[in-house]
Amino acid sequence: MSGEEKRRRPAPSATPWDGAGDGELSPAERIVRDCHRDMYRYRHAGAGLVGEADFFNGYDRDACPRCGSPAIEGNGRDANGVRRWRCLSCGRAFNPATGTVFDGRKLPVADWTEFLLEVFSYGSLAGAARSGRRSATTPPYWLAKLLAVLEGVQEGAALAGRVEIDEMMYPLPLADQPRMPDGSKVPGGFSKGKHCIGIGCDGSGASVFADEGLGKTSGARTLAAFGGHVARGSTLVHDMENGHNRLVRELGLRSERHNSKLIKRLPDPENPLAAVNRLCYLLRLFLDSHTGFDRTRLGGYLDLFWVMMNPPRDKMEKAAFVLDRAMRNPKTLRYRDFYARSPSSDDEESSS
Template sequence: MVYINETFYPVVESDKTVKDGKKLRGLSKDQICIGIAYDGNHVYAHVEGFGKTCQKKTKDTFINHIKPGSHLIHDKEKSHKILIKELKLSDESYDANKLKKCKDKDNPLNPINRQCYLLKRFLRSHPGFSRDDIQHYINLYCFISNPPADKLEKVEMVLNSAIHLTKSLRYRDFYASKS
Protein backbone atom coordinates (compact mmCIF):
# COMPACT_ATOMS: atom_id res chain seq x y z
CA MET A 1 0.00 0.00 0.00
CA VAL A 2 1.44 3.34 -1.08
CA TYR A 3 0.05 6.84 -0.55
CA ILE A 4 1.08 9.60 -2.94
CA ASN A 5 0.35 13.30 -3.13
CA GLU A 6 1.86 16.60 -4.14
CA THR A 7 2.56 19.53 -1.88
CA PHE A 8 3.67 23.02 -2.83
CA TYR A 9 6.27 25.34 -1.38
CA PRO A 10 6.62 29.00 -2.43
CA VAL A 11 9.61 30.41 -4.26
CA VAL A 12 11.54 33.24 -2.59
CA GLU A 13 9.60 36.52 -2.49
CA SER A 14 12.15 38.27 -4.73
CA ASP A 15 11.71 35.58 -7.42
CA LYS A 16 7.91 35.83 -7.59
CA THR A 17 6.36 36.82 -10.88
CA VAL A 18 4.41 40.06 -11.05
CA LYS A 19 1.87 40.43 -13.84
CA ASP A 20 -0.02 43.71 -14.25
CA GLY A 21 1.21 44.78 -10.81
CA LYS A 22 -0.15 41.66 -9.10
CA LYS A 23 1.55 38.47 -7.92
CA LEU A 24 0.43 35.16 -9.36
CA ARG A 25 -1.99 33.18 -7.22
CA GLY A 26 -2.83 29.51 -6.83
CA LEU A 27 -0.73 26.69 -8.24
CA SER A 28 1.39 28.97 -10.41
CA LYS A 29 5.03 28.84 -11.41
CA ASP A 30 5.70 30.66 -8.13
CA GLN A 31 5.08 27.38 -6.30
CA ILE A 32 7.58 24.51 -6.16
CA CYS A 33 5.76 21.19 -6.62
CA ILE A 34 7.06 18.38 -4.40
CA GLY A 35 5.86 14.82 -5.02
CA ILE A 36 5.70 12.72 -1.88
CA ALA A 37 5.07 9.00 -1.35
CA TYR A 38 4.57 7.13 1.91
CA ASP A 39 4.11 3.42 2.54
CA GLY A 40 3.41 3.68 6.27
CA ASN A 41 7.08 3.27 7.08
CA HIS A 42 9.25 5.03 4.48
CA VAL A 43 8.91 8.50 3.00
CA TYR A 44 10.09 9.44 -0.48
CA ALA A 45 9.91 13.02 -1.72
CA HIS A 46 11.25 14.73 -4.82
CA VAL A 47 10.90 18.12 -6.48
CA GLU A 48 8.66 17.75 -9.54
CA GLY A 49 9.12 21.30 -10.82
CA PHE A 50 7.17 24.55 -10.70
CA GLY A 51 3.41 24.89 -10.76
CA LYS A 52 0.84 22.17 -11.13
CA THR A 53 2.06 18.66 -11.82
CA CYS A 54 1.45 16.72 -15.03
CA GLN A 55 1.67 13.07 -16.04
CA LYS A 56 5.27 13.36 -17.23
CA LYS A 57 6.45 14.96 -13.97
CA THR A 58 4.53 12.43 -11.88
CA LYS A 59 5.91 9.52 -13.87
CA ASP A 60 9.49 10.81 -13.66
CA THR A 61 9.15 11.33 -9.91
CA PHE A 62 7.55 8.05 -8.84
CA ILE A 63 7.97 5.38 -11.55
CA ASN A 64 11.19 3.92 -10.09
CA HIS A 65 10.06 4.19 -6.48
CA ILE A 66 6.75 2.32 -6.47
CA LYS A 67 6.71 -1.44 -6.75
CA PRO A 68 4.64 -2.67 -9.70
CA GLY A 69 1.33 -4.22 -8.61
CA SER A 70 1.13 -2.17 -5.40
CA HIS A 71 -2.07 -0.65 -4.07
CA LEU A 72 -2.09 3.13 -4.57
CA ILE A 73 -4.09 5.46 -2.34
CA HIS A 74 -4.34 9.01 -3.67
CA ASP A 75 -6.50 12.02 -4.32
CA LYS A 76 -8.17 12.24 -7.71
CA GLU A 77 -5.21 14.02 -9.33
CA LYS A 78 -5.36 13.20 -13.06
CA SER A 79 -1.59 12.84 -13.36
CA HIS A 80 -1.62 9.74 -11.12
CA LYS A 81 -3.34 7.72 -13.89
CA ILE A 82 -0.03 7.19 -15.69
CA LEU A 83 1.41 5.37 -12.66
CA ILE A 84 -1.67 3.17 -12.30
CA LYS A 85 -1.47 2.23 -15.97
CA GLU A 86 2.29 1.71 -16.31
CA LEU A 87 2.88 -0.05 -12.98
CA LYS A 88 -0.40 -2.01 -13.08
CA LEU A 89 -1.44 -0.65 -9.71
CA SER A 90 -4.74 -1.18 -7.95
CA ASP A 91 -5.96 2.12 -6.60
CA GLU A 92 -8.27 3.94 -4.23
CA SER A 93 -8.91 7.58 -5.00
CA TYR A 94 -10.65 10.17 -2.88
CA ASP A 95 -11.97 13.62 -3.68
CA ALA A 96 -9.74 15.93 -1.62
CA ASN A 97 -12.37 18.69 -1.63
CA LYS A 98 -14.93 16.41 0.04
CA LEU A 99 -12.38 15.30 2.65
CA LYS A 100 -11.55 18.84 3.80
CA LYS A 101 -14.41 18.77 6.29
CA CYS A 102 -13.43 15.34 7.69
CA LYS A 103 -11.59 15.00 10.97
CA ASP A 104 -8.07 13.65 10.58
CA LYS A 105 -8.96 10.29 12.14
CA ASP A 106 -11.73 9.83 9.54
CA ASN A 107 -9.69 11.01 6.55
CA PRO A 108 -8.35 8.09 4.47
CA LEU A 109 -5.60 10.37 3.10
CA ASN A 110 -4.44 11.45 6.56
CA PRO A 111 -1.15 9.44 6.48
CA ILE A 112 0.10 11.24 3.35
CA ASN A 113 -1.39 14.58 4.43
CA ARG A 114 0.55 14.24 7.69
CA GLN A 115 3.81 13.67 5.78
CA CYS A 116 3.12 16.73 3.60
CA TYR A 117 2.48 18.78 6.73
CA LEU A 118 5.68 17.57 8.42
CA LEU A 119 7.77 18.23 5.30
CA LYS A 120 6.44 21.80 5.00
CA ARG A 121 6.99 22.35 8.71
CA PHE A 122 10.58 21.15 8.33
CA LEU A 123 11.18 23.47 5.35
CA ARG A 124 9.61 26.44 7.17
CA SER A 125 11.93 25.86 10.12
CA HIS A 126 14.85 26.65 7.76
CA PRO A 127 13.47 29.78 6.04
CA GLY A 128 16.73 31.23 4.76
CA PHE A 129 17.76 28.33 2.54
CA SER A 130 18.33 28.81 -1.16
CA ARG A 131 15.48 27.28 -3.17
CA ASP A 132 18.17 25.90 -5.49
CA ASP A 133 19.07 23.56 -2.60
CA ILE A 134 15.51 22.50 -1.77
CA GLN A 135 16.06 18.90 -2.89
CA HIS A 136 18.92 18.58 -0.39
CA TYR A 137 16.62 19.73 2.42
CA ILE A 138 13.95 17.31 1.24
CA ASN A 139 16.54 14.49 1.27
CA LEU A 140 17.47 15.44 4.83
CA TYR A 141 13.81 15.35 5.84
CA CYS A 142 13.45 11.88 4.32
CA PHE A 143 16.60 10.67 6.08
CA ILE A 144 15.27 11.95 9.41
CA SER A 145 11.80 10.47 8.85
CA ASN A 146 12.80 7.05 7.55
CA PRO A 147 13.93 4.08 9.68
CA PRO A 148 15.79 3.36 11.82
CA ALA A 149 14.04 5.25 14.59
CA ASP A 150 17.02 4.94 16.93
CA LYS A 151 19.04 8.16 16.72
CA LEU A 152 22.31 6.43 17.49
CA GLU A 153 21.81 4.12 14.52
CA LYS A 154 21.27 7.16 12.30
CA VAL A 155 24.46 8.78 13.61
CA GLU A 156 26.28 5.54 12.86
CA MET A 157 24.89 5.57 9.30
CA VAL A 158 26.09 9.14 8.75
CA LEU A 159 29.53 8.44 10.19
CA ASN A 160 29.93 5.24 8.17
CA SER A 161 29.04 7.03 4.94
CA ALA A 162 31.45 9.87 5.77
CA ILE A 163 34.27 7.49 6.67
CA HIS A 164 33.81 5.38 3.56
CA LEU A 165 33.64 8.39 1.26
CA THR A 166 36.54 7.89 -1.10
CA LYS A 167 36.72 11.40 -2.50
CA SER A 168 39.65 13.40 -1.18
CA LEU A 169 40.36 17.09 -1.45
CA ARG A 170 43.93 18.29 -1.60
CA TYR A 171 44.93 21.31 0.45
CA ARG A 172 46.17 23.13 -2.63
CA ASP A 173 42.91 22.45 -4.55
CA PHE A 174 40.78 23.73 -1.67
CA TYR A 175 42.54 27.10 -1.51
CA ALA A 176 42.96 27.42 -5.27
CA SER A 177 39.19 27.42 -5.79
CA LYS A 178 38.68 30.37 -3.40
CA SER A 179 40.81 32.81 -5.34
Protein backbone atom coordinates in the same frame (compact mmCIF):
# COMPACT_ATOMS: atom_id res chain seq x y z
CA MET B 1 27.67 39.75 5.65
CA SER B 2 29.41 43.13 5.61
CA GLY B 3 32.92 43.75 6.92
CA GLU B 4 31.48 46.00 9.60
CA GLU B 5 29.16 43.22 10.83
CA LYS B 6 32.09 40.81 10.98
CA ARG B 7 34.08 43.30 13.05
CA ARG B 8 31.21 43.82 15.49
CA ARG B 9 30.50 40.11 16.01
CA PRO B 10 32.41 38.71 19.04
CA ALA B 11 34.40 35.52 18.71
CA PRO B 12 32.56 32.36 19.85
CA SER B 13 35.11 32.00 22.68
CA ALA B 14 34.58 35.54 23.97
CA THR B 15 33.01 36.37 27.33
CA PRO B 16 32.01 39.75 28.84
CA TRP B 17 34.90 39.41 31.31
CA ASP B 18 37.85 38.84 28.97
CA GLY B 19 40.83 40.86 30.20
CA ALA B 20 39.52 41.13 33.75
CA GLY B 21 41.40 39.55 36.64
CA ASP B 22 39.77 37.01 38.92
CA GLY B 23 39.80 39.51 41.76
CA GLU B 24 37.59 41.87 39.73
CA LEU B 25 34.87 39.26 39.20
CA SER B 26 32.20 37.79 41.42
CA PRO B 27 32.15 34.04 42.05
CA ALA B 28 29.17 33.72 39.70
CA GLU B 29 30.93 35.61 36.92
CA ARG B 30 34.05 33.48 37.30
CA ILE B 31 32.17 30.16 37.08
CA VAL B 32 30.20 31.23 34.00
CA ARG B 33 33.37 32.46 32.30
CA ASP B 34 35.33 29.28 33.13
CA CYS B 35 32.53 26.94 32.04
CA HIS B 36 32.21 28.75 28.74
CA ARG B 37 35.95 28.59 28.10
CA ASP B 38 36.18 24.91 29.08
CA MET B 39 33.36 23.96 26.73
CA TYR B 40 34.88 25.96 23.91
CA ARG B 41 38.28 24.31 24.43
CA TYR B 42 36.64 20.88 24.41
CA ARG B 43 34.80 21.57 21.16
CA HIS B 44 37.96 22.85 19.52
CA ALA B 45 40.35 20.22 20.83
CA GLY B 46 40.95 18.95 17.30
CA ALA B 47 41.35 15.35 16.24
CA GLY B 48 42.97 14.07 19.42
CA LEU B 49 39.80 13.37 21.40
CA VAL B 50 39.22 9.88 22.76
CA GLY B 51 37.50 7.73 20.14
CA GLU B 52 38.43 9.82 17.11
CA ALA B 53 41.34 7.60 16.07
CA ASP B 54 39.26 4.45 16.55
CA PHE B 55 36.50 5.93 14.37
CA PHE B 56 38.79 6.79 11.46
CA ASN B 57 40.92 3.66 11.79
CA GLY B 58 37.77 1.57 11.45
CA TYR B 59 37.65 2.46 7.74
CA ASP B 60 40.23 0.84 5.51
CA ARG B 61 41.56 2.19 2.22
CA ASP B 62 42.28 0.00 -0.80
CA ALA B 63 43.15 2.78 -3.24
CA CYS B 64 44.60 6.28 -3.30
CA PRO B 65 41.79 8.85 -2.90
CA ARG B 66 43.70 11.29 -5.11
CA CYS B 67 44.76 9.26 -8.17
CA GLY B 68 42.74 6.08 -7.64
CA SER B 69 45.75 3.76 -7.77
CA PRO B 70 45.48 0.54 -5.74
CA ALA B 71 49.26 0.56 -5.26
CA ILE B 72 49.43 1.84 -1.68
CA GLU B 73 51.39 0.93 1.44
CA GLY B 74 51.06 1.65 5.14
CA ASN B 75 52.89 4.74 6.32
CA GLY B 76 52.54 4.61 10.10
CA ARG B 77 50.23 6.82 12.15
CA ASP B 78 49.97 10.52 12.80
CA ALA B 79 50.36 12.21 16.19
CA ASN B 80 46.74 11.38 17.06
CA GLY B 81 47.09 7.68 16.26
CA VAL B 82 45.25 7.81 12.91
CA ARG B 83 46.59 5.46 10.23
CA ARG B 84 48.38 6.81 7.18
CA TRP B 85 49.16 5.38 3.76
CA ARG B 86 51.43 6.39 0.91
CA CYS B 87 50.54 6.00 -2.74
CA LEU B 88 53.26 4.25 -4.73
CA SER B 89 51.95 5.81 -7.96
CA CYS B 90 51.61 9.51 -7.15
CA GLY B 91 53.77 9.49 -4.02
CA ARG B 92 51.27 11.38 -1.89
CA ALA B 93 50.31 10.45 1.67
CA PHE B 94 46.75 10.16 2.91
CA ASN B 95 44.66 8.95 5.84
CA PRO B 96 41.11 7.57 6.24
CA ALA B 97 39.63 11.10 6.26
CA THR B 98 41.33 12.23 3.03
CA GLY B 99 38.74 13.02 0.38
CA THR B 100 35.83 12.89 2.84
CA VAL B 101 33.92 15.72 4.50
CA PHE B 102 36.29 15.31 7.46
CA ASP B 103 39.37 16.09 5.37
CA GLY B 104 41.27 18.97 6.97
CA ARG B 105 38.82 19.07 9.88
CA LYS B 106 39.48 21.47 12.74
CA LEU B 107 36.55 20.44 14.92
CA PRO B 108 36.12 16.95 16.40
CA VAL B 109 33.75 14.39 14.90
CA ALA B 110 31.88 14.52 18.22
CA ASP B 111 30.86 18.07 17.35
CA TRP B 112 29.65 16.91 13.93
CA THR B 113 27.60 14.23 15.68
CA GLU B 114 25.95 16.79 17.92
CA PHE B 115 25.21 18.95 14.89
CA LEU B 116 23.47 16.01 13.20
CA LEU B 117 21.31 15.40 16.26
CA GLU B 118 20.29 19.07 16.28
CA VAL B 119 19.39 19.00 12.56
CA PHE B 120 17.32 15.83 13.07
CA SER B 121 15.40 17.73 15.78
CA TYR B 122 14.25 20.45 13.34
CA GLY B 123 16.84 22.84 14.72
CA SER B 124 17.81 25.94 12.75
CA LEU B 125 21.37 26.73 11.75
CA ALA B 126 21.34 29.85 13.90
CA GLY B 127 20.23 27.75 16.87
CA ALA B 128 22.98 25.21 16.18
CA ALA B 129 25.56 27.99 16.20
CA ARG B 130 24.29 29.42 19.48
CA SER B 131 23.84 26.16 21.34
CA GLY B 132 27.19 24.78 20.22
CA ARG B 133 29.22 27.96 20.73
CA ARG B 134 30.18 27.67 17.08
CA SER B 135 31.08 30.38 14.66
CA ALA B 136 27.97 31.49 12.75
CA THR B 137 29.69 30.49 9.50
CA THR B 138 30.20 26.88 10.59
CA PRO B 139 26.63 25.39 10.55
CA PRO B 140 25.83 26.54 6.95
CA TYR B 141 29.12 25.01 5.81
CA TRP B 142 28.44 21.78 7.66
CA LEU B 143 24.93 21.61 6.25
CA ALA B 144 26.33 21.94 2.73
CA LYS B 145 28.71 19.04 3.45
CA LEU B 146 25.86 17.00 4.91
CA LEU B 147 23.74 17.50 1.79
CA ALA B 148 26.69 16.42 -0.34
CA VAL B 149 27.07 13.24 1.71
CA LEU B 150 23.34 12.44 1.34
CA GLU B 151 23.19 12.98 -2.42
CA GLY B 152 21.47 9.94 -3.94
CA VAL B 153 20.41 8.54 -0.56
CA GLN B 154 16.84 7.93 -1.80
CA GLU B 155 17.96 5.75 -4.69
CA GLY B 156 16.48 2.32 -4.19
CA ALA B 157 13.83 3.51 -1.71
CA ALA B 158 10.76 1.34 -2.34
CA LEU B 159 7.08 1.68 -1.50
CA ALA B 160 4.74 -1.30 -1.75
CA GLY B 161 1.30 -2.51 -0.77
CA ARG B 162 -1.02 0.36 0.05
CA VAL B 163 0.82 3.45 -1.15
CA GLU B 164 -0.38 7.01 -0.46
CA ILE B 165 0.88 9.90 -2.59
CA ASP B 166 0.19 13.62 -2.64
CA GLU B 167 1.85 16.89 -3.59
CA MET B 168 2.84 19.86 -1.44
CA MET B 169 3.38 23.31 -2.91
CA TYR B 170 6.23 25.27 -1.33
CA PRO B 171 6.76 28.93 -2.33
CA LEU B 172 9.81 30.55 -3.79
CA PRO B 173 11.29 33.41 -1.74
CA LEU B 174 9.44 36.67 -2.39
CA ALA B 175 12.39 38.10 -4.34
CA ASP B 176 12.31 35.12 -6.72
CA GLN B 177 8.58 35.14 -7.38
CA PRO B 178 7.78 35.46 -11.13
CA ARG B 179 6.76 38.96 -12.16
CA MET B 180 5.36 40.76 -15.17
CA PRO B 181 7.59 43.35 -16.90
CA ASP B 182 5.84 46.07 -14.91
CA GLY B 183 6.67 44.32 -11.63
CA SER B 184 3.19 43.00 -10.94
CA LYS B 185 2.54 39.36 -10.07
CA VAL B 186 2.25 36.88 -12.89
CA PRO B 187 -1.41 35.90 -13.38
CA GLY B 188 -2.58 32.41 -14.16
CA GLY B 189 -2.68 30.38 -10.98
CA PHE B 190 -1.18 30.11 -7.54
CA SER B 191 1.37 27.44 -8.43
CA LYS B 192 3.67 29.31 -10.81
CA GLY B 193 5.77 30.68 -7.98
CA LYS B 194 5.85 27.46 -5.96
CA HIS B 195 7.80 24.21 -6.02
CA CYS B 196 5.76 21.04 -6.34
CA ILE B 197 7.06 18.38 -3.94
CA GLY B 198 5.87 14.82 -4.47
CA ILE B 199 5.43 12.84 -1.25
CA GLY B 200 4.73 9.12 -0.98
CA CYS B 201 4.53 6.57 1.84
CA ASP B 202 3.31 3.06 2.52
CA GLY B 203 2.01 1.02 5.42
CA SER B 204 5.49 -0.01 6.56
CA GLY B 205 6.43 3.59 7.30
CA ALA B 206 8.73 3.98 4.29
CA SER B 207 8.52 7.28 2.42
CA VAL B 208 9.99 9.19 -0.53
CA PHE B 209 10.23 12.89 -1.32
CA ALA B 210 10.87 14.40 -4.77
CA ASP B 211 11.17 17.92 -6.14
CA GLU B 212 8.90 18.01 -9.21
CA GLY B 213 9.87 21.56 -10.18
CA LEU B 214 7.81 24.74 -10.34
CA GLY B 215 4.09 24.64 -10.93
CA LYS B 216 1.41 21.98 -10.83
CA THR B 217 2.26 18.32 -11.22
CA SER B 218 1.61 16.36 -14.44
CA GLY B 219 1.59 12.77 -15.58
CA ALA B 220 5.23 12.95 -16.65
CA ARG B 221 6.30 14.61 -13.39
CA THR B 222 4.39 12.14 -11.23
CA LEU B 223 5.92 9.21 -13.10
CA ALA B 224 9.42 10.69 -12.78
CA ALA B 225 8.93 11.27 -9.04
CA PHE B 226 7.43 7.91 -8.09
CA GLY B 227 7.97 5.53 -11.00
CA GLY B 228 11.21 4.14 -9.60
CA HIS B 229 9.90 3.84 -6.05
CA VAL B 230 6.43 2.24 -6.22
CA ALA B 231 6.25 -1.53 -6.65
CA ARG B 232 4.13 -2.81 -9.52
CA GLY B 233 0.75 -4.13 -8.49
CA SER B 234 0.52 -1.88 -5.43
CA THR B 235 -2.65 0.02 -4.54
CA LEU B 236 -2.25 3.75 -5.10
CA VAL B 237 -4.27 5.81 -2.63
CA HIS B 238 -4.50 9.38 -3.91
CA ASP B 239 -6.72 12.36 -4.55
CA MET B 240 -8.37 13.12 -7.87
CA GLU B 241 -5.28 14.74 -9.43
CA ASN B 242 -5.28 13.74 -13.12
CA GLY B 243 -1.47 13.66 -13.17
CA HIS B 244 -1.58 10.47 -11.09
CA ASN B 245 -3.36 8.48 -13.80
CA ARG B 246 -0.23 7.88 -15.86
CA LEU B 247 1.57 6.37 -12.86
CA VAL B 248 -1.36 4.00 -12.35
CA ARG B 249 -1.31 2.93 -16.00
CA GLU B 250 2.46 2.57 -16.38
CA LEU B 251 2.94 0.47 -13.23
CA GLY B 252 -0.31 -1.48 -13.37
CA LEU B 253 -1.47 -0.14 -10.03
CA ARG B 254 -4.87 -0.49 -8.44
CA SER B 255 -6.28 3.01 -8.01
CA GLU B 256 -8.15 4.23 -4.96
CA ARG B 257 -9.18 7.83 -5.59
CA HIS B 258 -10.63 10.20 -3.02
CA ASN B 259 -12.11 13.68 -3.21
CA SER B 260 -9.68 15.81 -1.20
CA LYS B 261 -12.36 18.39 -0.40
CA LEU B 262 -14.44 15.73 1.32
CA ILE B 263 -11.81 13.68 3.13
CA LYS B 264 -10.03 16.70 4.62
CA ARG B 265 -13.04 17.10 6.92
CA LEU B 266 -12.60 13.59 8.31
CA PRO B 267 -10.73 12.86 11.56
CA ASP B 268 -7.30 11.32 10.99
CA PRO B 269 -8.31 7.75 11.87
CA GLU B 270 -10.89 7.87 9.07
CA ASN B 271 -8.88 9.84 6.51
CA PRO B 272 -7.41 7.47 3.87
CA LEU B 273 -4.60 9.96 3.21
CA ALA B 274 -3.80 10.71 6.86
CA ALA B 275 -0.25 9.32 6.70
CA VAL B 276 0.85 11.33 3.67
CA ASN B 277 -0.91 14.42 5.02
CA ARG B 278 1.13 14.17 8.20
CA LEU B 279 4.33 13.96 6.17
CA CYS B 280 3.26 17.11 4.30
CA TYR B 281 2.81 18.88 7.64
CA LEU B 282 6.18 17.72 8.99
CA LEU B 283 8.00 18.59 5.77
CA ARG B 284 6.61 22.12 5.81
CA LEU B 285 7.67 22.45 9.45
CA PHE B 286 11.17 21.26 8.53
CA LEU B 287 11.56 23.59 5.53
CA ASP B 288 10.19 26.53 7.51
CA SER B 289 12.92 25.94 10.10
CA HIS B 290 15.39 26.82 7.31
CA THR B 291 13.58 29.92 6.10
CA GLY B 292 15.04 31.55 3.02
CA PHE B 293 17.11 28.52 1.99
CA ASP B 294 18.41 28.36 -1.57
CA ARG B 295 15.69 26.59 -3.57
CA THR B 296 18.27 25.20 -6.00
CA ARG B 297 19.26 22.91 -3.12
CA LEU B 298 15.71 21.77 -2.38
CA GLY B 299 16.55 18.23 -3.49
CA GLY B 300 19.29 18.07 -0.87
CA TYR B 301 16.91 19.19 1.87
CA LEU B 302 14.45 16.50 0.76
CA ASP B 303 17.22 13.89 1.02
CA LEU B 304 17.91 15.08 4.56
CA PHE B 305 14.22 14.93 5.43
CA TRP B 306 14.09 11.40 4.00
CA VAL B 307 16.77 10.37 6.50
CA MET B 308 14.76 11.98 9.28
CA MET B 309 11.53 10.17 8.35
CA ASN B 310 12.82 6.70 7.47
CA PRO B 311 14.46 3.91 9.50
CA PRO B 312 16.47 3.74 11.61
CA ARG B 313 14.09 5.60 13.90
CA ASP B 314 16.41 6.67 16.70
CA LYS B 315 18.26 9.93 16.07
CA MET B 316 21.54 8.51 17.32
CA GLU B 317 21.22 5.62 14.86
CA LYS B 318 20.58 8.14 12.10
CA ALA B 319 23.71 10.06 13.07
CA ALA B 320 25.71 6.82 12.90
CA PHE B 321 24.21 6.10 9.47
CA VAL B 322 25.29 9.51 8.17
CA LEU B 323 28.82 9.26 9.60
CA ASP B 324 29.24 5.81 8.08
CA ARG B 325 27.95 7.04 4.71
CA ALA B 326 30.35 9.99 4.88
CA MET B 327 33.30 7.61 5.19
CA ARG B 328 32.09 5.05 2.64
CA ASN B 329 30.95 7.56 0.00
CA PRO B 330 33.73 10.14 -0.02
CA LYS B 331 32.70 13.71 -0.80
CA THR B 332 34.64 16.78 0.13
CA LEU B 333 33.93 20.49 0.29
CA ARG B 334 36.54 22.99 1.38
CA TYR B 335 35.54 25.89 3.61
CA ARG B 336 37.19 28.42 1.32
CA ASP B 337 35.44 26.93 -1.72
CA PHE B 338 32.03 27.04 -0.05
CA TYR B 339 32.41 30.67 0.97
CA ALA B 340 34.20 31.73 -2.22
CA ARG B 341 30.83 32.05 -3.91
CA SER B 342 28.43 34.85 -3.01
CA PRO B 343 26.58 33.81 0.15
CA SER B 344 23.26 32.29 -0.90
CA SER B 345 20.00 32.83 0.86
CA ASP B 346 20.25 29.46 2.59
CA ASP B 347 23.08 30.95 4.65
CA GLU B 348 20.47 33.23 6.19
CA GLU B 349 20.89 31.67 9.56
CA SER B 350 24.56 32.55 9.67
CA SER B 351 23.45 36.10 10.31
CA SER B 352 20.25 35.42 12.24
